[in-house]
Amino acid sequence: xxxxxxxxxxxxxxxxxxxxxxxxxxxxxxxxxxxxxxxxxxxxxxxxxxxxxxxxxxxxxxxxxxxxxxxxxxxxxxxxxxxxxxxxxxxxxxxxxxxxxxxxxxxxxxxxxxxxxxxxxxxxxxxxxxxxxxxxxxxxxxxxxxxxxxxxxxxxxxxxxxxxxxxxxxxxxxxxxxxxxxxxxxxxxxxxxxxxxxxxxxxxxxxxxxxxxxxxxxxxxxxxxxxxxxxxxxxxxxxxxx
Numbered sequence: 001x002x003x004x005x006x007x008x009x010x011x012x013x014x015x016x017x018x019x020x021x022x023x024x025x026x027x028x029x030x031x032x033x034x035x036x037x038x039x040x041x042x043x044x045x046x047x048x049x050x051x052x053x054x055x056x057x058x059x060x061x062x063x064x065x066x067x068x069x070x071x072x073x074x075x076x077x078x079x080x081x082x083x084x085x086x087x088x089x090x091x092x093x094x095x096x097x098x099x100x101x102x103x104x105x106x107x108x109x110x111x112x113x114x115x116x117x118x119x120x121x122x123x124x125x126x127x128x129x130x131x132x133x134x135x136x137x138x139x140x141x142x143x144x145x146x147x148x149x150x151x152x153x154x155x156x157x158x159x160x161x162x163x164x165x166x167x168x169x170x171x172x173x174x175x176x177x178x179x180x181x182x183x184x185x186x187x188x189x190x191x192x193x194x195x196x197x198x199x200x201x202x203x204x205x206x207x208x209x210x211x212x213x214x215x216x217x218x219x220x221x222x223x224x225x226x227x228x229x230x231x232x233x234x235x236x237x238x239x240x241x242x
Contacts, residue, residue, distance in 0.1 A: 024048040031187040038141055039206025040194040046242070052185070052229035054178050057133075059098070060228055061166050061173075063235065064130040066090075066098035067123045068159050070106055071151065074117050083111070089162045100236055124151045125220035129184070131158040133176045133228065139184065139221050141191055143214025185229055188222035193242035195219065 028048045035042050069090050072081060087107070090096060096104060109116055124146040128139045131154040160169035195215040198205035205211060219240070227238045 027183050027186050028190075030183065031190045034141070034187055035190050035194060039209070040141075040191055041197075041204040042190040042193040043197070046190065046193055050186075050189070052182060053231040054181070055228055055231045057173075057175050058166070058170060059231075060130055060133050061170050062093070062095060062098040063224075063227070064127060064134070065093060065159055065166055066095040066103070067127045067130070068155055069095055070099070070103055070123055071120055071127075071155065072162075073107060073111055074113070074120050078111055085162055093166045098235075121145055122216065122220050125217050126224045127151065127154055129221050129224040129228070132184075133181065134158050134173045135176075139188075139225075141187070141218070143195075143209055143217045145213075145217055181225070181228060185222075185225040188218065188225050189242065191218050192222045192240070196242050 025048055028046075032042065032044075069086055073086055090107075106116055128136070128146060128150075132139055136154055136158045137150075160166055194204040195211060195218045198209070198211040199215055205215070209215075223235075223238055223240060226240060227233065227235055230238055233239070
């Protein structure tokens with residue numbers, strides 16, 4: 001894009017993305033234009049420079065595959081996929097380190113738990129931006145939930161198999177340019193602001209947009225995008241303020 005500068009870090013000489021005030025203002029103008037075109041009206045006073053630091057790819061892969069394990073645990077019958085196969089996949093790839101306390105408890109629950117199955121759809125929304133980093137389709141902004149077919153495509157084509165180590169799979173993947181991730185995170189930051197205002201009764205979302213249901217989709221996708229740019233921050237501690 002040409003909006004970013006790269007500088008060498010002092011510790012390992014790897015390029016680090018540096019976003020200037022001018023870059024940030026340009027990105028924000030683009031984000032606002034996309035929001036307005038789609039019927040979202042974020043506040044004009046949102047700060048334009050936010051501190052970001054990209055996570056290592058192995059951590060992004062770890063979170064994506066932790067979600068994969070949870071989805072398989074709840075959505076695939078035991079007779080088709082034994083407990084041991086999923087647990088071995090989790091243990092071999094140290095995926096418990098990428099799960100929240102609440103998510104770990106899912107592994108102690110029945111795989112037929114209806115309430116848990118009904119709530120797992122939100123994990124789909126978390127998975128989309130993570131899979132985008134590894135080549136899946138760009139996350140869209142309508143607030144419509146992912147379909148089962150879309151999640152199946154992610155599980156099959158944009159994650160490793162249960163018989164493969166993530167450390168073997170990862171070097172074969174083409175990862176997203178950091179600039180594109182920064183731009184998309186800023187867009188969802190603005191969208192999230194409009195959603196929050198709509199949830200409080202503001203006229204800041206498109207006609208027919210459900211601030212709770214569709215807004216939850218925006219929230220979950222934004223969570224993953226911001227987490228990917230919050231190196232060193234735990235999933236549950238991701239700053240989702242607007």
